[in-house]
Amino acid sequence: MHDNKEYLLSALDFLNPADLSYTEWCAVGMALKEEGFDVSVWDGWSRNDSRYHKGECGRKWNGFRGNSAPVTAGTIVQLAKERGWVPDTGHELGWDDTIRYDDAHMVVNRNWLEGRDIAEPAEWDPAAQLIKYLETLFEAGENVGYVSGSMKNEKGRHVPKDRGNYDRTAGQLIEALSKCHDGDIGNVIGDYDQEGGAWIRFNPLDGKGVRNENVTDFRYALVESDGMEIGEQNAVLRELELPIACLVYSGGKSLHAIVRIDAADYGEYRKRVDYLYDVCRRNGMKVDTQNRNPSRLSRMPGVLRNGRKQFIVDTDIGKENWEQWHEWIEGVNDDLPDPESLEEAWNNMPELAPPLIGSVLRQGHKMLIAGPSKAGKSYLLIEMCVCIAEGRKWLKWDCAKGKVLYVNLELDPASCLHRFRDVYKAMGIRPDNLRNIDIWNLRGRSVPMDRLAPKLIRRAAKKDYIAVIIDPIYKVITGDENSADQMAKFCNQFDKICTELGTAVIYCHHHSKGSQGSKRSMDRASGSGVFARDPDALLDLIELETNDALMLQEENKAVCRVCKMYLDSHRAWQDDLSQDDLCSRTKMLEYCREKLESGQMATLQFNIDQELERVNKMTAWRIEGTLREFPKFDPVNLWFDHPAHRIERSGALNDIHPEEDKPVWQRAADRRKESAKSKREKQALEFEMAYSAIEMDGPVSVKALAESLGITPDAVKKRLKNSNSYYYDNGIIYRKEKNGNRNN
Known part of the structure; x- marks a missing residue:
């Protein structure tokens, strides 16, 4: 139980x-x-x-x-x-806890509320009452639903007898009512029981029925509460500044407030009515929830009920529309601090939050990492988790040591755990503080950020995290990422986490489509500019296009490193090799072939091949930063050497520019090189296809190949001089063996 x-x-x-x-x-x-x-x-x-x-x-x-x-x-x-219920999750209070009350949307203090009595119209004109009601709520061509017949239910209360009429327009009714000179509106709406009164629907209908689906415009909602005196109801409704189009006395124990909702559809109508009723409830009105439906009946003004008049108390009360009222009610209890005097704080400045990531991000602040796909953003965030947990340097910045929560929205749990272990190993860091890393696996269970934030806060409240990392945010974006207004509300959820938990929030997002080199770092993230302007620190990743010379240099380093490691474990070499030799791939391999046995050399070659394969998979990246709390740092160049990033310290990447950042002459030269390379590759492919086709019929002559390619025999011979795959002898073309020797 x-x-x-x-x-x-x-x-x-x-x-x-x-x-x-x-x-x-x-x-x-x-x-x-x-x-x-x-x-x-x-x-x-x-x-x-x-x-x-x-x-x-x-x-x-x-x-x-x-x-x-x-x-x-x-x-x-x-x-x-x-349906939107949020339970009141309390907790045991400590001696130093502050008792707080949920006063959101609280406007009315009933202890000081003075009732506002209502007065019957000085002159009773039933037709004028109903005409005013129709003119206030309806357009002339809109169908109006109303019920004049009543009956008693099991409790002895008068209720509508049937669905009533719903196929007459407001204009038709007004015209007919304007001719009721004796005030008998029964001639227009039908005779009604003066003991039970009559009812009218406050939203326009399609003329085909009276259900919710027959409502053509979700314009109004009904607020009714009979749990307090009429004068007090009147006062509360006005204190709440509800956008009331028409306020009607029911002839009984309540006022009927027809409130402007102006919803786009039934779904929005329900949400707004729930919000409206919740505000009323918080301010002491026990609203009759049976009146939620947009097709609901309300009391019709201009008729009698048990000897009392049903009449219009007032029109156009409170705020002009729903938007104005919603903005006002949200601002009533904004929980914002009062302005502070700079003079008072000048000599007693508060302490700045300590850095979480040195010279980049303070504790309790927000950071965004933006980059294209395949930049290894998730690995970069996992590296950051490891460095914070272990109190180590991340890239070039020192990290505070503490607990971190990694919110995994993209990977299955097993893959995520393996990534953490792989990153620890690749970074060469001992896992001494694994207890400092918590992982919240939400793949397949992610919810929009406005719903995720309170769940996260509740789970993290007693964990003392100094960082919460959310990867990636596209999984939890609420609304259109190109809408500044919607994205501002989305980003506010990060502020809520920071404020409630006192933790930093770090998250990653993808670049927009297209080239990024000519853009500023803060303009590369996809969607609204709010993404880049909201966080306290923005780190942006952009890929650098490497060239053959650079990769050859990296291969040279890799071969030398593998040779040295192998020699360290197999023989003494220090007296044989100079520092220059240790940096030369050719010298190292020559020395190894001379000093190592054939079996050892085979193992070394295998290790070298593995290392070269790894090097050729590396990609080069540059991190640029936009910081709110610290000076701008110089761009940081990285290699993404799967599964971890490492800083490129030799300066080899400094002179590489993204395509759009290159000078015009350099872009032209690169295009010419690329065009020449493409041309050579195309010629080589055509040569191979023509040679293979002729080869099936016997030896391939220079003349036959020239005819097939549509070029001269001299042109064929010129290509053969530069070929590593073919040669010719006595007018016949032969393939070379893989080792470069001639194959006759």
Whole structure:
């Protein structure tokens, strides 16, 4: 059994039975019985649904026998959460804790509220009342639904007798009402029972029915509460500045406020009405939740009910529209600090947050790493996790030591764990502080950032993380990434995590499509410029295009390094080789062939081949930074040597520029080189295809190959002079063996 009945009743109170299917309604009853509640709880809650039938709950309740897999409290909680319920998750207070109250959207202080009485119209003109109502809420050509017939229900209350009329326009009704000189509007809407009154729908219909799907414009919502005196209702509605188009006295215990919602569709209507009702509830109004539907009936002004008049109290109250009211209500309790005097702080400055990553990012701040695909951004973030956990240097910057949470949104859990171990090994760092790294695997379970942030905060509240790393953010983006407004709200979630947990938030994002070299680093991230301007530090990765000479230099280093390591473990060499020799691939290999046995040389060659394969897979990168708290640093050049990045310290990458950053003459020269290379490759391919075709019929002569290629025999001979694959002798062309010797 759920050990907190108040918690469960809170979830039940949030649920509107009118919004549930029959199956869900039964499940709620089963859960309540399973948790030890009395049938009266289910019955009382179910009365809020127009489908309620007296005695039905009792009959169903007796039929709930239970089974091996009973419906429990979790069903009610889940149904409520799916509809927006947020449970009040309290915690045990310590001596130094501050007790805080949830005063969001609190406007009305009922202890100081003075009631505002309403007054009947001095002159009673039923037709004028209804005309004013129609002119306020409807366009002339819109269909209006209304019900004049009533009957008594089981409780003795007057309720609408049927669906009423819904095929007459507001213009038609106004025209007919304007001719009611004796005030008898029954001639227009039909005779009504003066004991029960009459009803009208506040949203326009399509003329085909009165269900939600017949509503043509989700313009208004009904707010009604009969839990306080009329004067107090009037005062609260006005204090809340609700955008009320028309306020009607029901002739009974309540006022009917027709509130401007202006929703684009039914989905948005439901969200806005839920928000509206929640604000009213927080301010002491127990709103009748049966009135949520956009096709709902409200009390019609201009008719009598039990000897009392149903009349318009006022129109156009409060804010002008929903947007203005929503912005105002959100700003009422903004929890923002008061302005501070610089004079007071001048001689008593607060301490700056200590650096998390030296000269780049402070603790409690935000950092974005942006780059193209295949830049190894995830590996770069994992390297950062390792360095923070172990208190080591990341790239060229010292890191504070502490706990870090890595939110993995992209990799399956096994791959993620293996990456961490591979990075530790590649960086040569002993895993002495693995307890400082927590991994939250959310692949396949990620939710939008506005829903992820509170879940993350709740799980991390007592962990003392100094960094939370989210990889990557495209998995949790809420809204259109090109919308500045939506992305500003998205980025605010990172601020919330920083503020609530006192931790740094670090995340990565991809570059926009197209070349990036000519752009500033802060303009390369995909989507709105908010991405680059929001974080306190932006590190941007851009790939550098390596050339043959540079890669040959890296190969030389690799071969020399492998030879030296092998010699270190197999023989004394220090007296034989100079420092210059140690930097020469040719000298090292000559020495190894001379001093090593054939078996040893074969092993060394295998090691060299492996190392050369690794070198040829390396990619070169440059990190540029845009910092808010620290001076700009010089670009940092890196090799991405899978699975880790390492700084290029020799300066070999300094002179390499992204394509768009190169001088015009250099770009032209590169294009000419590329064109020449492409031409040579094309000629070599054509030569090979022509040679192979002729070879099937016998020896290949210079003359035959020239005819096949459409060039002169002299042109063929010229190509053969520069060929590493072919030669000719006495007019016949032969292939060379792989070792370069002639193959006759």
